[in-house]
């Protein structure tokens with residue numbers, strides 16, 4: 220990644236972190252309802268991959284932990300927050316909520332709540348690309364535990380068989396809700412599971428954005444060149460509970476602390492400071508500006524936006 | 539009689555059945571070490587160990603089929619589906635294997651399996667986590683469908699379902715796990731078929747199941763106090779088979795019927811119950827039976843839209859008043 224890009228990405232990652240932390244607060248204030256799954260700790264995954272891809276051009280699909288993937292594709296944070304507030308100005312018109320962020324204009328094809336559901340959809344989007352002859356690729360971000368759905372294997376087989384331009388990114392945070400991966404999955408290295416389908420794959424550190432970026436470049440280039448699907452496993456960690464009702468009794472505070480020592484934002488920040496490109500004061504200012512933006516623009520927009528009209532309850536059911 | 543919560547009643551039923559029979563097992567996502575999303579299996583992992591309290595991978599089709607396969611050898615699996623929305627992934631095995639195996643094997647095999655799922659709409663869980671799917675299960679030959687509306691039923695139905703040689707689907711409700719109620723101190727087995735008169739009355743029959751029984755009870759109170767209308771409430775705790783005799787008895791007495799369901803109307807409990815009313819009570823009716831039901835929309839996230847989509851006791855009251863021309 221170029222230095223200029225790194226500085227921009229650091230600012231984006233700070234926004235992604237602060238946005239999610241602000242959601243946490245809004246949930247406690249009951250401004251956001253339903254299930255809320257937050258992304259802190261995993262920022263280098265989405266950012267590293269999408270820096271190697273073309274946000275807004277390549278198609279992206281994911282699960283319910285979806286706010287940041289949408290924003291990275293180009294969604295306006297205001298529209299994402301308004302969606303979480305259930306407002307008409309939300310990117311899914313207040314109908315979807317946190318688990319169902321959609322922004323097709325930016326080729327963010329949506330967040331889906333059923334674990335594993337997006338696998339074949341991603342392959343289908345790749346099929347669409349193939350038929351239409353574009354140079355886009357389809358990128359599917361999902362968790363480690365999703366790989367235990369049967370449809371994962373069905374999709375891998377078809378994607379390989381038909382050489383579909385789809386990149387599967389496995390954000391391996393080692394837990395599916397409260398079940399650690401060693402208690403749910405026979406083979407811990409997820410990238411090995413795709414070998415049986417003849418699919419190229421790699422595993423790398425998901426906390427260091429430079430590492431993610433380098434691996435993602437190889438993966439993206441491979442898929443875009445028409446060679447077929449690729450599976451990239453990123454080793455990462457979610458800091459917060461699975462969703463808001465999770466008190467994290469299934470893991471130790473020490474384990475959490477150890478992962479926080481390798482915080483993706485701090486890694487990038489310290490690297491830029493060491494290179495003389497940034498000072499700690501710059502970083503603190505960046506955080507402050509981000510918080511001010513979130514408060515004065517993002518939250519304000521969500522708060523002030525109108526609710527959907529009850530008369531429109533059945534709008535969008537059928538075409 | 540001790541008072542306990544719905545989830546505690548379920549936990550007790552699991553515990554008693556597992557203590558009695560080493561072939562009773564339970565399986566599902568986060569049911570073991572974590573004790574279950576709604577705590578229905580709390581403490582069982584510590585007591586019975588990982589061979590019998592199985593934390594499964596996120597493989598609904600796979601583990602449901604695996605449980606059904608084990609049931610062919612006489613194992614009695616209690617299979618939890620975290621949310622009924624995920625049951626779509628397991629339905630192939632539930633319907634094509636468990637429900638049909640007795641018939642297509644000419645009675646050689648049976649699947650004494652129990653499927654439990656949290657159903658219904660909770661608060662703002664959105665389109666993919668708010669489905670009501672009783673309607674899907676109740677139309678499958680070979681499958682029993684139960685919908686406990688209180689802790690006593692939750693306890694007694696699970697126990698009876700485990701002992702049953704048929705596959706049984708138990709539809710619980712996300713908003714009812716913390717509901718309190720009396721549960722017998724001694725062992726209690728709830729009938730697998732029939733219905734219950736939850737409140738007797740003379741002017742109109744309100745039929746509900748699971749959460750809608752509570753709308754009906756609340757509506758009956760309002761109707762009596764504010765409008766002098768005496769409503770009888772029938773708890774249709776078994777949706778498959780439905781209790782024809784119970785429905786007939788009440789509706790032939792009151793001559794009017796309102797069916798309340800959280801499901802959308804098409805092809806639902808309401809349409810089925812009203813078909814039975816037509817067949818059984820046509821000449822006893824003083825008014826056309828009506829349904830109270832959800833709007834036919836994927837559940838909206840927005841709170842106001844969600845409220846507008848789902849009925850409650852006020853809709854039951856309104857339906858009755860309309861029926862009486864008030």
Ligand SMILES: Cc1ncc(C[n+]2csc(CCOP(=O)(O)OP(=O)(O)O)c2C)c(N)n1
Pocket residue numbers: 284332333334335361362363364365366392393394395396461567596598620624627
């Ligand atoms: C089909 C289905 N089964 C179960 C669930 C409940 N559930 C939601 S998220 C989740 C864990 C998924 O873990 P993983 O794929 O590793 O993603 P992560 O949440 O760690 O990002 C489970 C079991 C669901 N949403 N859909």
Ligand SMILES: [Mg+2]
Pocket residue numbers: 362363364390391392393394395396
């Ligand atoms: Mg995970």
